[in-house]
Amino acid sequence: MTEWLIAQQGALSIALGLMLIAERFTAKMGALFTYKLWTIVPAILLLNNLPTNSILVTRYSISQYTVNTTPTVATQHVNVLFYLWALGAGAIIIITLFHYLSVNSSLKKVSINRDVVYYSLQARSPILFGFINPKIVLPLNFERMFCEAQQQMIIEHESVHKHHMDHLWNGFTFVLITLFWFNPLVWIALKAFRTNQELACDYKVLSNKSDKETLIYAKALVQCAEQSPQTLSLYPTFGEKSTMKKRLMLMKEKFPQSRLAAFAAVALSVLLMANTAAANMPPSPKNHAEGNGHVPNEPKVNEASPIAHVSPTYPEDAAKTNTEGYVVLQFDITETGATDNITVVKSSPEGVFDKSASSALKQWQYKPRVQNGQALRQTGLLVQLDYKLSSDDAD
CATH class of the missing domain: 3.30.2420.10 (TonB)
Known part of the structure; x- marks a missing residue:
């Protein structure tokens, strides 16, 4: 297991590094395009783990060991790295499970404008809760905090998360963090991914809204952020503080989208995926046979x-x-x-x-x-x- 985890770090780090660069150009490439570009991460991991043929070992030599009645001390191999990894992965799973059970036990089902939502004492901000069957969860003071127009747009925002299948993406990020928690790039990329996720939903919600409605939406975002914790969550929260500055900036300014930047991002992504796939293909058989039938440089x-x-x-x-x-x-x-x-x-x-x-x-x-x-x-x-x-x- 340890060897497999280490073997993934090269391709994974390059893919995450590319996406961290792309996230800085969200305004030029567009929020939706940049968010879709994150599919490069699971694609690279998949290509890096394509099945390859087994190696048939030659039988020209035999490893030989002597056994006698004199007691011998067996070599003990303790994989310290594996136990350290398992400790970190286990902590993430336990904390996530505790949070899930805590929120799930406090849910109260209600209906707002024909939308089925849930209230929870554990929710500080509207969230799309759950990886499998996601629910829109609202704080208890939701109706007191926001006007009717803000309520509708916030619920629409969370519905867009559901439409984008963000609950499945969040499940993937949970697996990624659990497996590769020791890689700092994974945590940095999680923050960038969450920013892109929120920007994509903001863009969808505001695409048919007036400037006045956009301002109302921005005010709701600021109000919600004041109540939200600073910690990064595995669930998309409407008022996430870490994404606030960029979200407000893109609402205020209408940046022209650059086709050149989008084309460069796609080209780099395709090049990286092609290189990963080629690196994991089994080498083509070469005819090294000489006239005497000897195969030179055969690996032992x-x-x-x-x-x-x-x-x-x-x-x-x-x-x-x-x-x-x-x-x-x-x-x-x-x-x-x-x-x-x-x-x-x-x-x-x-x-x-x-x-x-x-x-x-x-x-x-x-x-x-x-x-x-x-x-x-x-x-x-x-x-x-x-x-x-x-x-x-x-x-």
């Missing part, structure tokens, strides 16, 4: 060494009868470094050490083979375990 992937292994137990009956022997096992290394598909290729004496060898190999852990940021499965590896009695046992 069969020399993979375990990073954690359990020493096999010497069978008691074999030790009593001074029996020595060996077992040749064939196995695969999975994308996570675990062993799989273990089979006995050859053993001597037949059947004496097979169970002991197979049981031990199941617990071995290898470093996963990573190619172009993608963990690959290795198949057809061979290992020989030689069962030899120590001199003290043989006497």
Whole structure:
């Protein structure tokens, strides 16, 4: 898992960096266009994880280990990074779940102008709440704070969030933050993404409104921001303070949209996605065969060494009868470094050490083979375990 998380950081950071730059040109490219451009992030992650073929390991050499009755200390591999990541991811999940249950338990269903909404004591600002079945949630003082025109536009704003499928996008951001919380760019990009999300809704709501209605809407935004907490939420909130300045600026000024800026953003996005896809494609087979049939420079992937292994137990009956022997096992290394598909290729004496060898190999852990940021499965590896009695046992 740790290797996979690290392998994603290059492509993810470049995609997020590109979107942070694009967010600065929202006024020139348009709020809706810039918001749609965020699809590059899941696209890059998808392309960076395209399935690739397994590596068939050559069988010209066999890793060999000696097993005896003298106790040996097994190598213990503790992945500290994984536990640190799991601690952070678990904290995010627990905090989000606690907030969800707290808000959900306080919901009271009402109807305003034929719109089904919910009131909640936990809501400081109107929000679209939930990732699966989203609900428009309003603060208890909603009708006292805003005039009827403001109420209608605020509810329209939250309805646009729902129409844009923002609840699904927010679910994706939750997964992204949970997986990659250790990357500071993810948190910076979340703020930029939330800004674009609100700007896109503002643009949609105000597209057919008069200047007077726009002013009323802006006043509602400021009123709401005074009641909203400063913390960044996973749910889109109408009066989010961190997005306030840019939202008011775009309402006040009518910036001409630049086709050149939009074209440059699309071109860079396509180039990045094409490069990511090409980097993860399996290399085309090349004919290296020479006249004598020798394949030069063949990678010795069969020399993979375990990073954690359990020493096999010497069978008691074999030790009593001074029996020595060996077992040749064939196995695969999975994308996570675990062993799989273990089979006995050859053993001597037949059947004496097979169970002991197979049981031990199941617990071995290898470093996963990573190619172009993608963990690959290795198949057809061979290992020989030689069962030899120590001199003290043989006497």
